[in-house]
Amino acid sequence: MVKLPKQTLLAVLKIALVSTSLPLIVTSLSLLHPSTKQVNSLVFAKVNTQPNPQPTASLEPKKTSQPTEQKTQEKSENSDDEKGWEGWLILIPVLAGLYLGILWFRPLWLLVLPAEFNIPKTPITPEVKLPVGILRFLKYRPRVLDAWVEKHLETFQQKFLENETVEERKDYVSLPVELNSQEIDELTAETLSEPFNRExxxxLLIWGEGGSGKTTIACQIAKWAMKKQHQSKALAKHLMLPVLIEKEIDNTGDGIKPIMEAIMAEIQELIDNEQMIVDELLVKQLLRQRRILLIVDRYSEMSQATQEKFNPDPKEFPANALIVTSRIEEDFRGIDIKIKTLRFDGGKLAYFIEQYLKECSKWHLFEADQEEFLQECAQLARIVGEQKTITVLLAKLYAEKMINSQENNFTSEG
Structure with a gap:
């Protein structure tokens, strides 16, 4: 496909923006500048209210010709106004169609538009600076943001899954958790899809003791967020790109500036394109319209200064799709969903280890002799007893021990 020159593309986009903003501009101008007919009517009324001296015989012919000239002038001006409005009525639908065509077929072209835009002067309108609010509304439509996410989805997925924290937690086994103080048997994409599609x-705040699977759940939600709606286990109607923050940030700067710099740095790395500079205003819109899922991991272990920056309570906090993991139940006003991780008892140990082995493709080592597998699980269950004392980390370590032992047996037999 032949790429249009940047200047030509920008010109087309400017015409499209003019089309959508013309109705607003024409309306505002009509309110600020009354028509010639209205002005002349006021002037004529003012003239009529002034006292007239007694007419003389010599002035009588001029007085009778004045109304005729006034009517002729008004008809001429009305005709010009009608022609002008007819031109607008023809031009506006054409330009609006152009904008909608670009939005539908080439939405990413709209991101080429500058931050400020002046509508050029025409024979019937002055030069007008397009309000920033209208420009953002036309430029950052959901379809535009979805196209940007779709373009970078594959690279984001690859880089996110290669992250060391995510890689270590790639094998997810659903276990009982407390969702908004109510215990549920397992946490799935379907469980969370309703609030993600409705609100x-x-x-989200995911909290619990160390080793209970908080970060594993957060990483799994991020994977669901990158699934398209027609795919199974999709989290929302639109895609979301996860950005994981797990380090201290530079706290120099006021307001949300340090947060935005940290997020933009992560996005720049995930995009893996040195030639592309991430636009801060675009990132703000992606955060506001939930096209970026921000994950703040180990919040309770961060410094006080970093915690204050990532506190979601202030109105200016940019992320409307947020996951925070913490070892304590943080007292946030801006949290909509709370998930508490739980320990489990020996009765669920065999189920967990079996599912874990299947997730990491090691179940074939135990499938032939499942009785031995159950005996090994029962050995740990006897140690911990019937109480809910097993954490996800402990169960995973025990499963890895079983895998190593079984692989060594196969090696020695071979």
Whole structure:
């Protein structure tokens, strides 16, 4: 496909923006500048209210010709106004169609538009600076943001899954958790899809003791967020790109500036394109419209200064799709969903280890002799007893021990 020159593309986009903003501009101008007919009517009324001296015989012919000239002038001006409005009525639908065509078939072209835009002067309108609010509304439509996410999805997925934290937690086994103080048997994409599809803002707090699977759940939600709606286990109607923050940030700067710099740095790395500079205003819109899922991991272990920056309570906090993991139940006002990780008892140990082995493709080592597998699980269950004392980390370590032992047996037999 032949690429249009940048200047030509920008010109087309400017014409499209003019089309969508013309109705607003024409309306505002009509309110600020009354028509010639209205002005002349006021002037004529003012003239008529002034006292007239007694007419003389010599002035009588001029007085009778004045109304005729006034009517002729008004008809001429009305005709010009009608022609002008007819031109607008023809031009506006054409330009609006152009904008909608670009939005539908080439939405990413709209991101080429500058931050400020002036509508050029025409024979019937002055030069007008397009309000920033209207420009953002036309430039950052959901379809535009979805196209940007779709373009970078594959690279984001690859880089995110290669992250060391995510890689170590790639094998997810669903276990009972407390969702908003109610215990559920397992946490799935379907469990969370309703609030993600219904609410304009979804902020989750995942809390529990160390080793209970908080970060594993957060990483799994991120994987669900990158699934398209027609795929199984999709989290929302639109895609979301996960950005994982797990380090201290530079706290120099006021307001949300340090947060935005940290997020933009992560996005720049995930995009893996040195030639592309991430636009801060675009990132803000992606955060506001939930096209980026921000994950703040180990919040309770961060410094006080970093915690204050990532506190979602202030109104200016940019992320409307947020996951925070913490070892304590943080007292956030801006949290919509709370997930508490739980320990489990020996009765669920065999189920967990079996599912874990299947996730990491090691179940074939135990499938032939499942009785031995159950005996090894029962050995740990006897140690911990019937109480809910097993954490996800402990169960995973025990499963890895079983895998190593079984692989060594196969090696020695071979």
């Amino acid at each position: 304009k803002r979804v902020r």
